[in-house]
Amino acid sequence: MTVRVRFAPSPTGIPHVGNIRTALFNWLFARHEGGSFVLRIEDTDQTRLVPGALDAIIDSLRWLGLDWDEGPEVDGPYGPYHQSQRLEHYRRAAEGLIAKDAAYRCYCSPERLEQVRAEQARRKEPPRYDRRCRNLNEDDRAQEEAKGTVPVVRFKTPLSGREEFDDIVRGHVVFENETLDDFIIVKSDGFPTYHLANVVDDHLMEITHVLRAEEWLPSTPRHLLLYDALGYAAPQFVHLPMILGSDRAKLSKRHGAVSLLEYRRQGYLPEAMFNFLGLLGWSLDDRTEIISREEFIRYFSLERIVKNPAIFDVEKLTWMNGVYVRALSPERLAELLIERLEEDLPPDVPRPLDRDYVLRIVPLVQERIKRLDEAAVLTVFFFVEGPLEYPPELLLGKRFAGKRDEARRALESATSRLPAVDRWEHDALEGALRPLAEELGLKAGDLFMLVRVAVTGQTATPPLFETMEVLGRERCLARLDDALHRLT
Ligand code: GLU
Numbered sequence: 001m002t003v004r005v006r007f008a009p010s011p012t013g014i015p016h017v018g019n020i021r022t023a024l025f026n027w028l029f030a031r032h033e034g035g036s037f038v039l040r041i042e043d044t045d046q047t048r049l050v051p052g053a054l055d056a057i058i059d060s061l062r063w064l065g066l067d068w069d070e071g072p073e074v075d076g077p078y079g080p081y082h083q084s085q086r087l088e089h090y091r092r093a094a095e096g097l098i099a100k101d102a103a104y105r106c107y108c109s110p111e112r113l114e115q116v117r118a119e120q121a122r123r124k125e126p127p128r129y130d131r132r133c134r135n136l137n138e139d140d141r142a143q144e145e146a147k148g149t150v151p152v153v154r155f156k157t158p159l160s161g162r163e164e165f166d167d168i169v170r171g172h173v174v175f176e177n178e179t180l181d182d183f184i185i186v187k188s189d190g191f192p193t194y195h196l197a198n199v200v201d202d203h204l205m206e207i208t209h210v211l212r213a214e215e216w217l218p219s220t221p222r223h224l225l226l227y228d229a230l231g232y233a234a235p236q237f238v239h240l241p242m243i244l245g246s247d248r249a250k251l252s253k254r255h256g257a258v259s260l261l262e263y264r265r266q267g268y269l270p271e272a273m274f275n276f277l278g279l280l281g282w283s284l285d286d287r288t289e290i291i292s293r294e295e296f297i298r299y300f301s302l303e304r305i306v307k308n309p310a311i312f313d314v315e316k317l318t319w320m321n322g323v324y325v326r327a328l329s330p331e332r333l334a335e336l337l338i339e340r341l342e343e344d345l346p347p348d349v350p351r352p353l354d355r356d357y358v359l360r361i362v363p364l365v366q367e368r369i370k371r372l373d374e375a376a377v378l379t380v381f382f383f384v385e386g387p388l389e390y391p392p393e394l395l396l397g398k399r400f401a402g403k404r405d406e407a408r409r410a411l412e413s414a415t416s417r418l419p420a421v422d423r424w425e426h427d428a429l430e431g432a433l434r435p436l437a438e439e440l441g442l443k444a445g446d447l448f449m450l451v452r453v454a455v456t457g458q459t460a461t462p463p464l465f466e467t468m469e470v471l472g473r474e475r476c477l478a479r480l481d482d483a484l485h486r487l488t
């Protein structure tokens with residue numbers, strides 16, 4: 001059997017990290033098995049479509065490198081892959097079910113259904129359709145049709161018995177039919193509901209395994225009833241564990257971003273996100289955290305998916321991102337930084353940034369950033385051309401607070417000593433300033449901090465002398481001069 005799996009998002013919102021975890025597990029299973037990964041767009045709920053959602057789904061998959069073998073943009077032998085273009089299949093299936101007496105037309109108005117629900121609520125009963133139209137005779141039906149009522153189609157759920165199946169993650173699962181109602185399979189607008197469209201397509205597209213979030217588990221008995229009534233064989237079900245925030249509450253906005261693309265915006269790398277999501281409910285050996293894409297493909301198995309909820313720990317993701325940032329080649333990091341910095345640096349910094357210059361900055365920041373969005377703050381002074389903006393008190397810091405003259409004298413000495421450095425390289429610069437500190441009776445760190453603020457406008461920077469080397473003689477001397485003026 002060739003494995004065929006699908007990711008079947010509804011374009012009703014911006015893809016959540018949980019949706020993309022589902023996509024990733026499907027993709028990994030397909031790639032591990034040498035099977036096919038299908039992207040199917042479940043767009044039959046016309047009232048809930050959100051403009052831009054489909055683009056965001058495609059963008060998210062592309063960002064993580066989850067390519068699909070069939071689906072929008074690539075097409076394939078089982079298309080079309082948008083459910084809104086497949087209505088004929090669902091219509092035919094629904095007609096077949098009605099003909100077999102496995103489904104029926106229901107003419108109840110929304111007002112009547114509301115009344116039924118209100119009464120059930122009063123009697124503290126679970127809300128469900130009271131099956132009024134389940135046994136209409138020819139005459140009743142003709143009467144309703146004559147009134148022009150547009151019906152929905154409901155499935156005739158057996159009143160007793162049970163649906164059972166073996167879920168690869170959850171084990172044996174049983175649902176009593178009496179807990180299910182006569183669910184709608186075709187809405188009054190003629191569109192199928194999720195249940196019908198999903199089952200018809202999984203059958204027609206020859207899907208072998210349905211990997212989806214645990215929240216769909218209660219839909220599965222309905223799907224099994226449909227498979228059975230339509231005479232289709234059901235696929236294997238694999239319900240993926242829930243994703244919780246660090247406080248063990250269901251992951252939501254309260255825990256920070258839930259949209260995958262928001263993480264891209266925050267400067268996370270796709271390879272880190274891939275690794276992180278891959279461990280939300282699956283593990284290689286309960287220990288290994290850093291796993292490459294190739295290793296994931298090689299080792300992924302349904303058997304190692306866990307039942308317990310997975311925890312989305314942003315701190316762990318950030319740590320992991322730092323690991324991946326440090327592993328990047330300097331060229332690749334430079335490329336990513338250029339893109340990011342051109343967005344984040346102040347508008348007066350001329351663009352495009354110079355690649356060779358950024359390449360010189362890379363070794364100074366690679367160990368110091370975990371997320372790409374930290375780069376601008378850490379490197380802005382490499383790019384600003386005019387005078388730096390910082391308050392004079394920053395120069396004084398704790399050490400020289402109230403001792404402006406002492407600070408000025410120290411800075412003056414540094415400013416007159418540095419032009420004599422003939423090679424503007426970090427070791428020569430350090431060779432000039434370290435002895436100077438001693439001469440002035442200052443701790444080296446205190447003098448260096450003064451110079452650091454003068455040449456960068458900041459107290460936290462990459463190592464001072466490497467930074468000065470990249471900044472270059474002219475810019476450093478001009479900034480030292482400028483700092484001196486501020487102290488005078
Ligand atoms: N359209 C459903 C969703 O949005 C698909 C669920 C399933 O995989 O069956 O997730």
